[in-house]
Amino acid sequence: MTKTLDIFIIGGGINGTGVARDAAGRGLSVTLAEMGDLGGATSSASTKLFHGGLRYLEFFEFRLVREALIERENLLAAVPHISWPMRFVLPVHKSMRFEGSTPASKLLTLLMPWMKGRRPAWMIRLGLFIYDNLGGRKILPATTRLDLRHDPAGAPLREKFTTAFEYSDCWVQDARLVVLNARDARARGATILPRTIVTNAKHTGDHWEIETRDQNSGEVALHRAAILVNAGGPWVQDIIENTVETTAQGKVRLVRGSHIVTRKLFEGDKTYFFQGKDGRICFAIPYEDDFTLIGTTDADHDAASTVPECTTSEQEYLCEFVSQYLVDPINTDDIVWHYAGVRPLYDDGAANATAATREYVIKVNQEAGGPLINIFGGKITTYRKLAESVLDEVVKLRPNTSENWTCRVPLPGGDFPVDGVDALLRDFMNRFAFIERRYARRLLRSYGTDCADLLAGCKSLSELGRHFGGDVYQRELDWAIDNEWVQTGEDFLWRRTKRGLYLDTKQRDAVDEYIQARRAKTA
Template sequence: MTKQTPEQPFDMFIIGGGINGCGIARDAAGRGLSVALAEKDDLAQATSSASTKLFHGGLRYLEYFEFRLVREALIERENLLVAMPHISWPMRFVLPYHPDMRFESETPTSKLLSTVMPWTKGQRPGWLLRLGLFMYDHLGGREILPGTKTLDLRQAKEGKPLKDKFETAYEYSDCWVEDSRLVVLNARDAADRGAKIMTRTKVASATSSNGIWTVTTQDQLTGETTDFQAKLLINAAGPWVENIIHDVADMRTNEGIRLVRGSHIVTKKLFDHDKSYFFQGEDGRIIFAIPYEEDYTLIGTTDADHADISDPPVCTPEEQEYLCNFASNYFKTPISSDDIIWTYSGVRPLYDDNASSSTAATREYVLKLNESADAPALNIFGGKITTYRRLAESAIAKCAHFFPHIKEEWTKRVPLPGGDFPHDGRDELIKQLMTSSPFLTEKTARRLIKAYGTDALKIFADVASENQAGEHFGHGIYACELDWVIEKEWVRTADDYLWRRTKMGLRTNTTETEKLARYIEARQTGDPA
C-alpha cells in the first residue's frame, strides 16, 4: 500500500543526494522554497565521496581553453574556504619541471604550439608552464591564497623524496576539501532551513499531470512506498541521470552523459612535509600525490570510460599498477602494490560533448530545462565539486520564473554548519576543545575540529571526562560523537560513519568495526546498546 503525503505540493523534488542535489536543496530552502530530496543510498555514497578531495581551478583545463570554467572555479575556491574553514584549507602544490619529457597525447594548446613552434612538439616548455601558472594566479583573483613561486629542488625539502634529475619546480596554491562531509553539511543546512531530506529512499517513478509531478518513493529498508507531489522535478542523480530521464520520469531529450571512472590509491606516508605534488605523465595525463589523514598519501586520479553504471566502479589492478608506475617515475623510492593501504573509485557523469577521449571531455556543467511533460523538470549533467555552489545558483536561476516569490541569492561565503569561525582559527578551536575535554589527545581533537568545526564543542559540551563521553570504540571514537552523527547526519550503518562522515575506516580493525556497527544498529531500533 502506498502512503499519501498530507502536505501541499513541494516547490521542488530533488532526486540525488550528492553534492549537486544537496547544494541545490540548501540554496532553495534558504530562498523560501519547500524542498524534498530523495537519495537511494547514503548521502555522498557515489561520485561525491570519490573525488581527489580538492577545491581547485583545474590547472590542466587551461590547455583545453576552458577559461570560463577555470575562472569560475578559481573564484569559488576562496568563497568556499571562508564558508567551511573546518573541512577545507589551503594547500600548496609542487609541480616538478621535466625538461626532457615528451607527451604522446595532444591538447588544443600543444597542437597550436607545435604549429607555431614545431621544435616544441610533444613538450610543455618551462615558459608555457609559467604562463599557465601566471594565468592561474590572476584569472580569479586571490585574497587568501599565496601566488606561485619557483623552487630549487636541490635545496628545498620538497626535492628530497624526488629523483635527482628533478632540479626545478613551481609551487602554486589550491585547496583541500573533505568531499563527503561537504555533502552532508549542505544537506544538514538544507534540513535546518526546512528541507525534507530522505536517505535510503529510491524514486520508483515520477509522472506529471496538470502542472504537478507525482513522485513515488520506496524506503530501501522497509519497502514502504510513498507518493509526493511537487511543482518542479530536479534530476541531480549524477551517473544515473539518464536512468531517471528514460526509466523513471519518461522524459524526451537528446542530452546524454559520458561515464568516466576515476580511481585512487592510498599508500603509507611517502614524504614528511604537508605539500602536495602535481606530476605530469608521458601520456599527457597528470596525477596528484597528496598528504592524507596524517599517516598516508593519496595518489590519483585515472581517467577511463566506464561502460555501464550498473557495474560498481573499482580501482582495477591495471589502474593500481598505472598509478604506482606513474608516481615511481618521480619518487626516488619506487611504489608497488605492497604499499597500497586502500583504493577507491568513482564515476564522473560528464556531459557528452563527443570529445575524442575521457581526458578531453568537458568538465563544464550543463543544465537542461525539460518542459515536454505536463510539469517542468531540470536535468543536471556534469559538474565539479569546486563549482557546486555556483551550479546550484545557476540551477535555481533557470527555474526561478516558476516561483514569483523566491528570495535572492544568499549562499556566497555563508558558513556551513560548524564553519562559523575565521579560516585561520582552527588551531584555537583545537585548544578550546582540549581544554574543555582534557582527556582527548591532540590528534583526536584535531580530527574532530576538522570534521565538525564549532559543532565539536557542542558534541563534547559538558564532557569533561572520558566516562562522560560514553563508550569508547578505539582511536578517539566515543559514543557522544556517534550519537551526534546518527541524530543529525543521517548515519545508519558503520560504513556511513567510517568512510563518509569520517575516514576512520583506515584505522579500525574488524573487531572495532563490528562493535561500532552493533552500537549504530541498536540506536536505529531504539534497543539499549
C-alpha cells in the same frame, strides 16, 4: 490532501544537496530523496580538492577555471573546518620529447604538448600566471619557483628534478561537504530522505506526482511538487528515460576516476603534481596524517549500474606513475585502500575521457508536461554556483523567488575565520583538556564549532563512552547517528570520517553492530 512542494530533488550528492540548501534558504518548500547514503557515490570518491583545474586551461575552459578559482576562496570562507589551503609542488622536466616528422606535426606538438609527452617549463609558468590572476585571488599565496636541490620539498624526489613551481589550491573533505549542505538544508526547512528511491515520476495537471520507496522499510509514499530536479549524477540519464519516461536533451558521459591510498610516502603538508609521459597528470596528497592519496585516472565507464572499481591495472599504473618521480618507488604492496568513482560528465563528443568537458550543463525539459530540470556534469568546486544556476531556472518558473544568498555563508560548524583553526583548537583544548591534541584536531577538522555540541557535558575520556579503536568513541557515533543520517558502519567510517583506515576488520564490524543496535532501539 498531500501538500504540493515547490521543488522535489532526486539525488543526494553534492549537486542535489547544494540545490536543496539554496532553495530552502529562499523559503521554498523542498524534499530531497537519495536512493543510498548521502554522498554515497561520486561525491565521496573525488580527489578531495577544491581547485580551479590547472590542466583545464589546456582545453581553453577559461570560464570554468575562472569560476572555480573564485569559488575556492568562497568555499574556504564557508567551510574552514573541512577545507584548507594547500601548496602544490609541480616538478619541471629538463627536456621535452617531440614526435612527428613533418614541420606541421612538430609545431602542433610544440603548441599543444599535452598531446605528446610533458609540458615544458615556459608553458607551466604561463599557465600558473593565468591561474594566479584569472580568479581574483585574495586569500591564497601566489606561485613561486623552487630550487629542489636546497628546498625540503625536493627530499622525496629523484635527483634529476632540480626545479619546481609551487602554487596554491585547496583540500576538502568531500563527503562531509555533502552532509553539511544536507544539514543546513534541513535546518532551513527541507526534508531529506536518504535511502529512499524514486520509483516513478509523472506530471499530472499542474504538478508532478513522485512515488518513493524507503529502502529499509519498503514503505511507499507519494509526493507532489511543482518542479522536479534531476540531480542523479551517474543516473541522470536513467532517471530521464526510465523514471520520468521522457526524452533526454543531452547525454551523459560516464568517466571512472580511480585512486589509491598508500602508507605515508613523504613528510610535510605539500601535495605533488606529477606529469606522465602519456600527457596525464597525477596528484600525491598528504592524507589523514599517516597516509598518501594518489590519483586519478580517466577511463570511460560503461553504465551507472556497474559498480566502479579501482582495477588491478589502474593500481599498477598509479604506482608506476608516481614511482617515476620518487626516490623510493612504490608498488601495489604499499596500497592500504583504494576507491573509484564515476564522474557524470556532459557528453560533448570529446575524443577521450581526459578531454571531456568538466563544465556543468543545466537543461530544462517540459516534454512530460511540467518543468524537469536536469543536471549534467559539474565538479565539486563549483557546486554552489551550479545550485545558483538551477535556482536561476526556478526563478523563471516562480518569479517571486528571492535572490542568491549562499556566497560565503557558513555551513554547520564553519562559523569562524579561515585562519581561525589554531585559535579554535587552543580554546577547545582548554575546555576539554582530557583530549589529546591530535584527536582534538581531528574532531575540529570534521565538526568545527559543532564540537561544543558533540562533547557537551563531557569532563573525562570515560564520558565519551565505549572506545572502538582509532579514536572512535561512542559519543561521536551517537552524535553522527542523531545528526548526520548515519545508518551503517560504512557511512561513518568511510564517508562521515575516514577512520576505517585506522580500524581492523573486527573493530569496523563492531562499529557497524553498535550503529545497528542503537538504531533498532530508537526506531
